[in-house]
Amino acid sequence: MSSASTAAVAIDAGELPMGGGLLALVRPSLQLLQPGGVLAVNSLRDGLQDDISVWCKIQQHEYLGHEDATGAEGSTTTRHLIRRGLLSVAKGQRESDMRLTPRDGRLSAEEVLSAVPMPDNADPSSGFAPRGAQVEPGGPRYPFDLLNRDHVAPPEVARLYDQAVESQWDANRDIAWDQLPVHHPDLERALDQVFTFLAENELSALYVPSRFVSRIHPAYAEVAMFLSTQMADEARHIDVFLKRARAGGGGLGVSSATTSQSLLTLLELTDFTEAAFLLSVLGEGTFLDLLRFIETHAPDEVTADIVQRARNDETRHVHFGLVHVRHALAHDKGLYQRLENAVRRRAAAMAGAGGVPDALQDGLTILAAGSTSPKAVSRGHDAFRGLLDEMHHNRIKRLEHAGFTADQARTLSELHTPNFM
Ligand SMILES: [Fe+2]
Ligand SMILES: [Fe+2]
Known part of the structure; x- marks a missing residue:
């Protein structure tokens, strides 16, 4: 037939x-x-x-x-x-001419997306029907409210999902835990403080996207699938950072009130694009510089390897955040003002929180110093100041890349949370 x-x-x-x-x-x-x-x-x-x-x-x-x-x-x-x-007709035509063609023996999500394009707008009464299925009439309306492709699904999402799946690693098996050296207790405590801070922020990076996954219409399933890889990455980062803090003998350090306040303002966001902007472009973007700093000053290869692996994953998260925001901005000029307002609201909520959390600042200074000799600590202090400058500089570049003017970018970067994330 x-x-x-x-x-x-x-x-x-x-x-x-x-x-x-x-x-x-x-x-x-x-x-x-x-x-x-x-x-x-x-x-x-x-x-x-x-x-x-x-x-x-x-x-x-x-x-x-x-x-x-x-x-x-x-x-x-x-x-x-x-x-x-x-x-009697279900909505949609049967994919009777559909035949996916492998390339070099592979069938990528990118290939599927090009064969079955996403609709401009999605119908909440198609429920969990996969994109391309014929949908019988009379189904219930689902509570999905992210229904517009240009606000939800940048075209790069399938390629980034493919990359993410291919790049998974294992915090249990892939780290040379038995080669972690014993450091001076002062240096180890500094490291453990830094990893405590990282793990706390990673927890927010796991929870914040989870709030949006169930709101994304399944016609844009690749976005939910990408976010699920991002959440798996964050779970692994929490795991590996806490293991690193405890494997060195120092145990966990302090969780600061500033960090807590900063992460609450992320968790309370209800707009998907604002969350992608604040979490991924500004927060995870700033974390790329932080992770590079820790990797550069790591006192052993195991620690450097852990941070480098996490940074590779974060680069993908920042990339997705950037293409998401850029794509949404290109289709909605009013979004510039809304994103700027979101940064200002957050800065207002952080007023009085002070600067970079003390324990983190001390931990990064001693880490960069490599020891507690006054001379080394002076160098560590300079390195920490240099990190803040570099974070600001790179945030401006990312904001310009997202489409903001140089002036807007400078202002928004200065308003960014002292917690980095
Ligand atoms: Fe992470
Ligand atoms: Fe991340």
């Missing part, structure tokens, strides 16, 4: 009775027809007409009647004609 535009189709039903498999042939054949198209059911069974006629009425098809014909061996074949009803 051929394509969905077929006007008439015939099937051979043999002696199948109505309750014994006949419908498994009739129903899919009717689905191949356009409404108004006619299905001929050739049956060797007597007396089917009443059953078929009743079924057609219930299913809102039209039973056109039957005619008998005598076969070559004297058997009687009855030909029942059914016209597909208008109201």
